[in-house]
Amino acid sequence: MVTRGEAPSLREVATRAGVSHQTVSRVINGGAKVSEATLRRVRAAIDELGYRPNSLARALAHGRSQRIGVLVGNSDQHGPVSTMQGLERAARHHGYAPTTYSFRTPDELSAGVDFMLGQRVDGLAVITPHDAALAALDGADLPEATLLVGAGPRAASRLHRPSIQIDQSGGARVAVEHLIGLGHRRIAHLAGPEDWYDGHERRRQWAQTLTAAGLDATAVIEGDWRPDSGHAAAGKVLDAGVSAVFVANDQMALGLVHGLAEHGRSVPGDISIVGFDDLPESAHFLPPLTTVHQDFAALGEDAVRLLLGEDGGLDEGAPTDAERLRPWLVERESTRRLTAAD
Amino acid sequence: MVTRGEAPSLREVATRAGVSHQTVSRVINGGAKVSEATLRRVRAAIDELGYRPNSLARALAHGRSQRIGVLVGNSDQHGPVSTMQGLERAARHHGYAPTTYSFRTPDELSAGVDFMLGQRVDGLAVITPHDAALAALDGADLPEATLLVGAGPRAASRLHRPSIQIDQSGGARVAVEHLIGLGHRRIAHLAGPEDWYDGHERRRQWAQTLTAAGLDATAVIEGDWRPDSGHAAAGKVLDAGVSAVFVANDQMALGLVHGLAEHGRSVPGDISIVGFDDLPESAHFLPPLTTVHQDFAALGEDAVRLLLGEDGGLDEGAPTDAERLRPWLVERESTRRLTAAD
DNA sequence: CGCTGCTGTGTTACCGGTAACATCGCGACC
DNA sequence: GGTCGCGATGTTACCGGTAACACAGCAGCG
Numbered sequence: 001m002v003t004r005g006e007a008p009s010l011r012e013v014a015t016r017a018g019v020s021h022q023t024v025s026r027v028i029n030g031g032a033k034v035s036e037a038t039l040r041r042v043r044a045a046i047d048e049l050g051y052r053p054n055s056l057a058r059a060l061a062h063g064r065s066q067r068i069g070v071l072v073g074n075s076d077q078h079g080p081v082s083t084m085q086g087l088e089r090a091a092r093h094h095g096y097a098p099t100t101y102s103f104r105t106p107d108e109l110s111a112g113v114d115f116m117l118g119q120r121v122d123g124l125a126v127i128t129p130h131d132a133a134l135a136a137l138d139g140a141d142l143p144e145a146t147l148l149v150g151a152g153p154r155a156a157s158r159l160h161r162p163s164i165q166i167d168q169s170g171g172a173r174v175a176v177e178h179l180i181g182l183g184h185r186r187i188a189h190l191a192g193p194e195d196w197y198d199g200h201e202r203r204r205q206w207a208q209t210l211t212a213a214g215l216d217a218t219a220v221i222e223g224d225w226r227p228d229s230g231h232a233a234a235g236k237v238l239d240a241g242v243s244a245v246f247v248a249n250d251q252m253a254l255g256l257v258h259g260l261a262e263h264g265r266s267v268p269g270d271i272s273i274v275g276f277d278d279l280p281e282s283a284h285f286l287p288p289l290t291t292v293h294q295d296f297a298a299l300g301e302d303a304v305r306l307l308l309g310e311d312g313g314l315d316e317g318a319p320t321d322a323e324r325l326r327p328w329l330v331e332r333e334s335t336r337r338l339t340a341a342d
Numbered sequence: 343m344v345t346r347g348e349a350p351s352l353r354e355v356a357t358r359a360g361v362s363h364q365t366v367s368r369v370i371n372g373g374a375k376v377s378e379a380t381l382r383r384v385r386a387a388i389d390e391l392g393y394r395p396n397s398l399a400r401a402l403a404h405g406r407s408q409r410i411g412v413l414v415g416n417s418d419q420h421g422p423v424s425t426m427q428g429l430e431r432a433a434r435h436h437g438y439a440p441t442t443y444s445f446r447t448p449d450e451l452s453a454g455v456d457f458m459l460g461q462r463v464d465g466l467a468v469i470t471p472h473d474a475a476l477a478a479l480d481g482a483d484l485p486e487a488t489l490l491v492g493a494g495p496r497a498a499s500r501l502h503r504p505s506i507q508i509d510q511s512g513g514a515r516v517a518v519e520h521l522i523g524l525g526h527r528r529i530a531h532l533a534g535p536e537d538w539y540d541g542h543e544r545r546r547q548w549a550q551t552l553t554a555a556g557l558d559a560t561a562v563i564e565g566d567w568r569p570d571s572g573h574a575a576a577g578k579v580l581d582a583g584v585s586a587v588f589v590a591n592d593q594m595a596l597g598l599v600h601g602l603a604e605h606g607r608s609v610p611g612d613i614s615i616v617g618f619d620d621l622p623e624s625a626h627f628l629p630p631l632t633t634v635h636q637d638f639a640a641l642g643e644d645a646v647r648l649l650l651g652e653d654g655g656l657d658e659g660a661p662t663d664a665e666r667l668r669p670w671l672v673e674r675e676s677t678r679r680l681t682a683a684d
Numbered sequence: 685c686g687c688t689g690c691t692g693t694g695t696t697a698c699c700g701g702t703a704a705c706a707t708c709g710c711g712a713c714c
Numbered sequence: 715g716g717t718c719g720c721g722a723t724g725t726t727a728c729c730g731g732t733a734a735c736a737c738a739g740c741a742g743c744g
Contacts, residue, residue: 007459007462009699009700009701010481010700010701011511011700011701018723019723019724020725021700021701021721022702022703022723022724022725023722023723023724025701025702026722026723029702033720033721034722035721038722038723049446050483052456052459052460053460053700053701054402054460054462054699054700055460055461055462055518055701056398056401056407056461056462056699056700056701056703057402057668057699057700057701057702057729058400058700058701058702059398059701059729060396060398060399060699060700060701060702060729060730060731061700061701061702061703061728061729062701062703062729063397063702063729064701075427076622081423085417085418085444088442088443088444089444092443092735097443097457097461098442098443099439099441100440100442101430101434101439102427102430102431114394115439117349117394117437118394118395118396118397119397120349120396120397120398121399131734169452181350194650223613226622227623227625227626228625228626230626231626242410243734251623254623254626254627255626257626257628258626258628259626261628270716279623280418280568280569280593280738281569281593281596281621281623282599283569283570284431284570284573284597284599285596285600285628286603286627286628288600292656294734313591341727351730352730353730353731354730361694362693362694362695363694363730363731364693364694364695364733365692365693365694365730367731367732368692369692371732374692375689375690375691375692375693376692377692378691380692395730395731396729396730396731397731398729398730398731399691399699399729399731399732400729400730400731401731402699402701402729402731402732403697403698403699403702403730403731403732403733404731404732404733405699405732470741488742492702513723635703643701668741
């Protein structure tokens, strides 16, 4: 059973079992009518030779590769990585092997599409909320079965492909409403880049929620998602004279807390903070961060379902399970209620 | 150039250009002798049809898939993920397409090996420092060209495959020596699980460095890498009556700082802490964490070089560039010098 | 001027599977 | 008892490339 060197082929198994190669094929694929005796002989030959079907040949022969391509951008961030992993597991669960390709620049994304086309993947998921990256897809001839993950409906309609994403604006709303509910009236936003779908949506909904509550929505500081930019924003946050900040992700929230500490301000004593993402670390920040949790595993699951359809094809009509992809607030200790004394 | 539906094959291009399919093959592979005129005609046909070589067919035909498999365990941790990404980029740079498969249990690892065998990958990298996972490989028939990444020499020799890893013990040594140099005499270790190669090595070297300095090396608390376990260890750390702790990774260090804060202790005021990994967030922890930085991109690079060899085969003789894979200390603010007053 | 050798191109077989159809043996039915 | 029908198996072609070899045309050479 242990074989070194060249892998045995189906015909070698056939010879050894004294049957035709087609019969072996029937055995490994099951279902077809094979007599009990032949079945045993073939199985024995397979074991003795350590035979393993060549999935490349199989893919070539019946035209479907049983593989999906996953292009993922900015794979140093929690969101994309988690989505990718959720998607990978879900794909495998459906009998598809994911091939991933991570890109950093629009050019690399184009190269990734080319690569996937060459690989003849049965479906393609593009995970990125970054408009500039998505722009690289404008001219490209995407596979029919392409799904945009986290890119937002605008990019989706431009590229004529479906998209799926966690409800960013719902997440932003619960975050801001939480702060309002605690009595905060002056609430800043430390935003992600405007040309990221999630950055854009969180900012938009922050403004809208404040406006709906009759509050001022002008204190916006734009960061780049990284902790350093949160750290650098501390001065501006103080200048804005707010009592609370809705930060577009946990990494920047961490940097901001750090920066505020350097200015002698404490969280939540002087300023309340709500983040977004709920990193594994966020529960142990000082103070533990109140944040918005997103279920990336569910996103990956739904993405695969949407991409493959129940019958293996891309089914545009299938509505995503919106309830399931709604993020929720995780209350910890970085926010406090404003009292009469404030 | 934009094509929908079935992708054109090499023979269709040939027909359109009025040449044989072999000539088209020569054009796309370059190198061979093709006249200027035919070259142009074929190129034109390729463009018009939007032809793209089918990499599956190619792999099948000349027996090498130009792909390497990457099996990665515990892909929720910084280390494995970073290694994987470094490896992915390096592989692509060498003209190989990585197929990744993340596993959580030993069984999934076995399934992953099977899968990769079926995919006929030219090389296989197994990224995990976890002994229990590696044990699943004992009976498996690994491809000849298999490289263990981060598994340590013991597992490597047991499986008769080369391994590569960052110098864990060197990293632990600089961390502990840093604390000793600051005047600390009672230094605990918040360890990773003993059946992880890196956990084991860091612990071993912590003990050895202390012993070499004539200090006591008995205060060990074992965690599970996650922040929660660091948080839970705070009480035990205090009971140990130490002035410093070498923590086996940054996540647990974060949890520990949090736990100590709940006990009214500050870092580095009461206790100095050194972590390991240098997460993107660690510079903004409160206090910013002194830690050991590992260069995972370089590890991935070297891994691919080792796996592919300069000539494409696995070259066991090639020594890894030890200098390059030595981690280094990043001094920040979680440690302080003990003074006469202490 | 015929042979040699090189250049450019075509032909055929093959990689390892699957699909479609052909064939064979045997029990059931009229 | 001959024919039908079906289950079990074999044969052949094909997927889309690459490899090895064949072959035509032409320049260089003795």
